[in-house]
Amino acid sequence: MKFISWNIDSLNAALTSDSNRAVLTREVLKTIASKDADIIAIQETKLPTTGMNKKQEAALNDFFPDYDYEWVSSCPPARKGYAGTMVLYKKGMDVKADFPKIGAPETMDDEGRMITLELKDYFFNLVYTPNAGDGLKRLKERQEWDKCYANYLANLDKEKPVIACGDYNVAHTEIDLANPASNHMSAGFTDEEREGFTNLLAKGFTDSFRYTHPDEKGCYSWWSQRIKTSKINNSGWRIDYFLISDRLKERLVSSEMIDSGERQDHAPIFLELN
Numbered sequence: 001m002k003f004i005s006w007n008i009d010s011l012n013a014a015l016t017s018d019s020n021r022a023v024l025t026r027e028v029l030k031t032i033a034s035k036d037a038d039i040i041a042i043q044e045t046k047l048p049t050t051g052m053n054k055k056q057e058a059a060l061n062d063f064f065p066d067y068d069y070e071w072v073s074s075c076p077p078a079r080k081g082y083a084g085t086m087v088l089y090k091k092g093m094d095v096k097a098d099f100p101k102i103g104a105p106e107t108m109d110d111e112g113r114m115i116t117l118e119l120k121d122y123f124f125n126l127v128y129t130p131n132a133g134d135g136l137k138r139l140k141e142r143q144e145w146d147k148c149y150a151n152y153l154a155n156l157d158k159e160k161p162v163i164a165c166g167d168y169n170v171a172h173t174e175i176d177l178a179n180p181a182s183n184h185m186s187a188g189f190t191d192e193e194r195e196g197f198t199n200l201l202a203k204g205f206t207d208s209f210r211y212t213h214p215d216e217k218g219c220y221s222w223w224s225q226r227i228k229t230s231k232i233n234n235s236g237w238r239i240d241y242f243l244i245s246d247r248l249k250e251r252l253v254s255s256e257m258i259d260s261g262e263r264q265d266h267a268p269i270f271l272e273l274n
Contacts, residue, residue: 002037004258005126005165005240006268007222011045011052011086015059024263029063031258032268038090039117040067041126043167045084049075064088070097070115078107085128085166087115095119102148104130105141116156122248123156127166132187139192142169146196153243154203161245163273164205167222167266168241172197172207175217176238188239201243208242208255208271221257223264231264242271 006028008014014025032040051071052060060069071086089095096118101109108130117124127149132139156162170193174180183189201207213219220236230236242255253272260267 001273002035003039003041003124003163003165003242003271003273004032004035004037004268005041005043005242005271006032006258007043007128007167007240007266009044009046009265011042011060011084012047012056015052015056021263024261026063028258028260028263028268031260033063035258035270037270038093039124040064040088041115041124041165042086042088043084043126043128045071045073045086045112046081047071047073047084047086048081049073066091068093070117072099072112072115074111076110078110078112082111083128084112085115085126087117087124087126089117093119095124100152102145102152104148105144106138108141108145122161122163123159125153125156125162125164127164127168129167129169131169132190132193134187136185136187136190139187139190143192143196146193146200150196150200150203153200153205157204157245161248162205162243163245163248163271164243165241165269165271167239168197169239170194170197171237171239172210175215176220178218178220178233178235178237188237204246205243206246206249208244208252209238209257209269211249212252212255219257220267221269222266225264231262240266240269242269244271244273248273 067088074082171177221240223231258268
C-alpha cells in the first residue's frame with residue numbers, strides 16, 4: 001500500500017492560476033500522480049464551502065483520472081476559504097468517509113481540517129492541525145486541539161489500526177528543524193506543542209519517518225515562503241508526518257519526502273507499507 005500527503009496551500013490556485021507558483025505546484029501534482037499511490041491526502045485546499053467548480057473538477061480529473069475523492073471545506077461560523085482538506089483514493093476501493101468533529105475549541109471543528117476513511121483493515125486519517133499563530137495567539141486553543149485529536153485517534157486505534165497523516169504544524173525534536181536554538185518561542189516549536197505531539201505518540205503511534213531515519217539530519221518538509229533563500233539554504237522544518245499504529249511498524253517499507261523542486265512551502269511526503 002502506498003500513500004501520499006501534501007499541504008498544497010490552495011488547490012484552487014494550483015488548478016486554475018497561471019502564476020509561476022501555480023506552474024510549480026502543477027509540476028508537483030504531476031510527480032504525485034506518477035507515484036500511483038492508493039490514497040492521496042491534501043491539506044489547505046482553501047476551497048469555498050460549495051467545493052470545486054466544473055473547471056477545477058475537470059483539471060483535477062486530468063491529474064488523477066483513476067481516483068474518486070472526498071472533501072470538506074471551512075464553513076460558518078469559521079472563515080470562508082480557510083483550511084480545508086481532500087482525500088483521493090483509487091476507484092474501486094471500498095471506503096466509508098467521515099468528517100469528524102472532535103470537540104475542539106473556537107471554530108476549529110468547522111474549518112474543514114479532518115477526514116477519516118474507514119477501510120476493511122484500517123482507518124486512514126488526514127489532518128490539517130491548527131497553527132498556534134503569530135504571537136502564539138492561538139496556542140491555548142491549539143493545546144486543546146492536540147488533546148482532542150490524540151483522544152480521537154486513540155479511540156480509532158481501539159477498533160483497528162490507524163494510518164494518520166498531514167500537516168501537524170509542529171517540529172517534534174531539535175533534529176526536525178534547521179535552527180532550533182532561535183525558534184523555541186516560535187509557533188510550531190514551543191514546548192507546549194512538542195509536548196502535545198509526544199503525548200499523541202505515547203497513545204500508541206509511531207512517527208514513520210523518524211522510525212526509519214532515527215538520526216538523519218537536514219530532512220525537512222517545509223521551507224518558509226517569507227525567506228527567499230530558505231530552501232536554497234535548506235533552512236527548513238519537518239512538520240508533515242505519517243503516523244502509524246505501533247502494531248504496523250513491522251509492515252513499514254518506506255517513509256520519505258518527495259522532491260518538490262524549486263517550489264517553497266510544503267513538500268509531499270510518502271509512505272509505503274507491505
